[in-house]
Amino acid sequence: MATINDIANKLGVSKSTVSKGLNNATDISDEMKRKILETAVELGYTNKRLLKKEQKICILIENMDYKTPNQFGHDIILGFKQMAELEGWTVDIVPLTKEFQRSTPYGVFMIQQGYQASFILGFSLLDPWMQEFRSARIPTVLYDNYVKSNPRIASVGCDSQEGFDLAVRHLIQLGHRKIGLISGPLDSYILKARYQAYLNAMEKYGLEVNNDYIGLGYYIAESTRTYLPKLVEKGVTAILFSHDIRAISALTECEDREIKVPKDLSIIGFDDLPMTAYTIPPLTTIRQDRIALGKCGYYAMSCLLNNVPIGSILLRAPLVVRESTGPAPERA
Amino acid sequence: MATINDIANKLGVSKSTVSKGLNNATDISDEMKRKILETAVELGYTNKRLLKKEQKICILIENMDYKTPNQFGHDIILGFKQMAELEGWTVDIVPLTKEFQRSTPYGVFMIQQGYQASFILGFSLLDPWMQEFRSARIPTVLYDNYVKSNPRIASVGCDSQEGFDLAVRHLIQLGHRKIGLISGPLDSYILKARYQAYLNAMEKYGLEVNNDYIGLGYYIAESTRTYLPKLVEKGVTAILFSHDIRAISALTECEDREIKVPKDLSIIGFDDLPMTAYTIPPLTTIRQDRIALGKCGYYAMSCLLNNVPIGSILLRAPLVVRESTGPAPERA
Numbered sequence: 001m002a003t004i005n006d007i008a009n010k011l012g013v014s015k016s017t018v019s020k021g022l023n024n025a026t027d028i029s030d031e032m033k034r035k036i037l038e039t040a041v042e043l044g045y046t047n048k049r050l051l052k053k054e055q056k057i058c059i060l061i062e063n064m065d066y067k068t069p070n071q072f073g074h075d076i077i078l079g080f081k082q083m084a085e086l087e088g089w090t091v092d093i094v095p096l097t098k099e100f101q102r103s104t105p106y107g108v109f110m111i112q113q114g115y116q117a118s119f120i121l122g123f124s125l126l127d128p129w130m131q132e133f134r135s136a137r138i139p140t141v142l143y144d145n146y147v148k149s150n151p152r153i154a155s156v157g158c159d160s161q162e163g164f165d166l167a168v169r170h171l172i173q174l175g176h177r178k179i180g181l182i183s184g185p186l187d188s189y190i191l192k193a194r195y196q197a198y199l200n201a202m203e204k205y206g207l208e209v210n211n212d213y214i215g216l217g218y219y220i221a222e223s224t225r226t227y228l229p230k231l232v233e234k235g236v237t238a239i240l241f242s243h244d245i246r247a248i249s250a251l252t253e254c255e256d257r258e259i260k261v262p263k264d265l266s267i268i269g270f271d272d273l274p275m276t277a278y279t280i281p282p283l284t285t286i287r288q289d290r291i292a293l294g295k296c297g298y299y300a301m302s303c304l305l306n307n308v309p310i311g312s313i314l315l316r317a318p319l320v321v322r323e324s325t326g327p328a329p330e331r332a
Numbered sequence: 333m334a335t336i337n338d339i340a341n342k343l344g345v346s347k348s349t350v351s352k353g354l355n356n357a358t359d360i361s362d363e364m365k366r367k368i369l370e371t372a373v374e375l376g377y378t379n380k381r382l383l384k385k386e387q388k389i390c391i392l393i394e395n396m397d398y399k400t401p402n403q404f405g406h407d408i409i410l411g412f413k414q415m416a417e418l419e420g421w422t423v424d425i426v427p428l429t430k431e432f433q434r435s436t437p438y439g440v441f442m443i444q445q446g447y448q449a450s451f452i453l454g455f456s457l458l459d460p461w462m463q464e465f466r467s468a469r470i471p472t473v474l475y476d477n478y479v480k481s482n483p484r485i486a487s488v489g490c491d492s493q494e495g496f497d498l499a500v501r502h503l504i505q506l507g508h509r510k511i512g513l514i515s516g517p518l519d520s521y522i523l524k525a526r527y528q529a530y531l532n533a534m535e536k537y538g539l540e541v542n543n544d545y546i547g548l549g550y551y552i553a554e555s556t557r558t559y560l561p562k563l564v565e566k567g568v569t570a571i572l573f574s575h576d577i578r579a580i581s582a583l584t585e586c587e588d589r590e591i592k593v594p595k596d597l598s599i600i601g602f603d604d605l606p607m608t609a610y611t612i613p614p615l616t617t618i619r620q621d622r623i624a625l626g627k628c629g630y631y632a633m634s635c636l637l638n639n640v641p642i643g644s645i646l647l648r649a650p651l652v653v654r655e656s657t658g659p660a661p662e663r664a
Contacts, residue, residue, distance in 0.1 A: 309648040316641040
C-alpha cells in the first residue's frame with residue numbers, strides 16, 4: 001500500500017506538503033492539493049490517520065428516493081446498515097448530483113472524506129463517476145450497474161432474467177400469447193438488462209417478438225398514455241412493465257379508458273413496492289427484496305475489503321401473483 | 333418452522349415415534365423411519381437437539397480431487413473453512429458416490445447427520461441429488477452448478493463469460509482470427525456455460541464460429557490427440573481449453589508432433605492450477621481464485637442461513653498471461 005513518502009517522491013515535493021494536501025490545509029495552493037489527491041488515488045493510498053479514528057463507509061445515492069418506507073431506496077439502505085453497523089462501521093448516506101461528480105473525482109472525494117468503501121445506488125450510465133469506476137482502486141459496490149474486469153468493483157442486483165422468465169411463463173399458463181413490454185429508455189444498465197430478459201423469455205417460450213409490442217419512453221404517464229392503447233390495438237393481452245411505478249400508472253390509464261384489468265388486459269410490474277398490495281386491483285409483480293439487496297451490498301463490500309475479487313451477486317426475483325393478471329381474453 | 337408435533341400429526345403417529353425416527357432408534361421399522369425422515373424434510377423440520385449440541389455444516393464432494401494443494405478442490409475447501417471455522421462452525425468434508433445418493437435422499441441425509449447447510453463441489457448434471465436440489469428446503473450452495481427459482485439454493489462460480497472474453501481479446505491483439513475450443517462433453521452445467529461463453533466471445537468480436545474449430549470429448553488425452561491435429565489442419569492458430577488439465581495435455585501432444593507453442597499454436601487454459609506456472613512453456617490461463625471461491629461459498633451460505641434469497645455469486649475471472657500465447661503465425 002502506498003505511503004505519504006511515495007506520493008512525495010512521485011510529485012517531487014516534501015512529505016509535509018503531501019500531508020497538508022491530504023488534510024485539506026489552507027496554506028498550499030488548490031492546484032497542489034488537487035495534484036496530491038489525484039496522485040494518492042493513482043497510487044492506491046489510504047488515509048490511515050482517518051482510519052484509526054473511525055471506520056467509515058458511505059452510500060452514494062442519485063436518482064432514487066429513500067426517505068420513507070414506501071420509497072424504493074429506503075429498505076436497501078436499511079438492510080445495508082443492519083449488516084454494516086453490527087460490524088462497527090459508521091455509514092454515511094450521501095445524496096449526489098451530476099454537477100458534484102463533474103467537479104470532484106470519485107477517488108479524491110473518497111480520500112478527502114476518509115471513506116474506505118462505497119455502495120452506489122441509482123446511478124445511470126450518464127453519471128460522470130460511472131466512467132471512473134472502471135479504474136477505481138477503492139472497494140465499490142454498484143447496485144443495478146456493472147463494470148467489467150475491475151477487481152475492486154462488485155455488482156449486486158436482482159436476476160431480471162429469472163423474474164421475466166417466471167412472469168412470461170405465468171402469462172402463458174393463463175393463455176396469453178401476445179405479451180408486450182413498456183419500459184423506460186435504454187440509457188441505464190438495468191433497463192437494458194430487463195429489455196434483454198424480456199426478449200430472451202419470449203424467444204425461450206416460442207412467442208413472437210414484435211416491435212409493435214414494445215414501448216420505451218422516459219416520462220412515465222406520457223409513455224403509458226402513448227403506448228398502452230397502441231399495444232392493446234395490436235392485440236396484446238398482457239404487458240410487462242420495467243417498474244411498478246409504470247405498471248401503477250397503467251392501472252390508472254386502463255380505468256380512464258374502461259379497459260378492465262385483468263379481464264381485458266393483464267399487467268405485471270417489477271419491484272414489489274409496498275403500495276402494490278393495495279392498488280386496485282392489487283398488482284402481480286416481480287419482487288426485489290430490498291432489505292436483502294442492502295444486506296448483499298454489504299456482503300459484497302465485505303468481500304472486496306477482504307480482497308475476495310467478487311464480480312456480482314444476483315438475488316432471486318420471485319413472481320408475486322396478485323390480481324392484475326388473469327386468463328387471456330377471447331379475441332375475435 | 334415445523335415441529336415434531338407437525339410430523340406426528342401429518343403421519344398419524346405419536347410424538348415419541350417421530351422422535352425415535354429422527355434419532356435413528358432401533359425399535360421402530362426402517363419403513364417408518366424413512367417416512368418420518370421424508371416428512372421431516374417435506375415440512376422443513378430442523379433437528380434442534382443436534383443444533384444445540386454443535387453447529388455443523390458440510391462440504392459434499394464428488395468428481396473432484398482435493399487432498400493436496402495442487403488438486404483443484406484443496407483451496408476451495410481451505411477458503412471455505414477459513415471463513416466458517418472463524419464463525420464457530422464445525423465443517424465436515426464428505427466424499428460422495430452416485431450410489432450413495434441413489435440410496436439416501438439428500439434431505440434425509442442432512443437431517444440424520446444434523447447438518448444445517450451444505451456446500452456442493454464437483455457435481456455433474458448426472459448426480460442424483462441434483463434433481464432433489466430443485467425443491468430442497470435446507471440451505472445449499474452449489475459450486476459451478478445452478479438451480480432456478482429455489483430460494484434455499486445459491487450458486488457460486490467464476491465468470492466464464494468474462495474469462496473467455498478476455499482470452500479471445502488477448503488472442504485478437506496477437507493477430508489470431510481462427511480460434512478453436514477443446515472441452516469436455518456438455519453434460520455439466522459449467523461446461524455448457526463455457527461453451528456458450530466461447531460462442532458469445534467469438535460472435536462479439538466478429539470471428540467465425542465453425543464446428544470444425546471445436547472438439548468435445550470425455551477422455552482428456554484421447555480427445556486432445558483426436559482434435560488438436562484436426563483443428564490445426566483447419567488453420568486454427570490458437571485454442572481455448574475448458575480446463576488447465578486439458579491444455580497441459582495439449583502441450584505434451586504438441587511436443588510429440590513438433591508443433592511449437594506459441595510459435596505455431598497458442599494455447600490458453602482455464603483454472604490457473606499451481607502447476608501451470610511451471611509447464612514448458614508456462615501456461616497462459618484464466619484464473620479461478622479458489623481460496624476466494626471457498627470464501628464466497630461461505631458468504632452465500634451465510635446469506636441463505638439469514639434468509640437472504642441469494643441466487644448467485646460470480647467471481648472475476650482474470651486472464652493470466654504467461655508464455656503459451658504469442659503472435660499468430662503467418663500462414664500461406
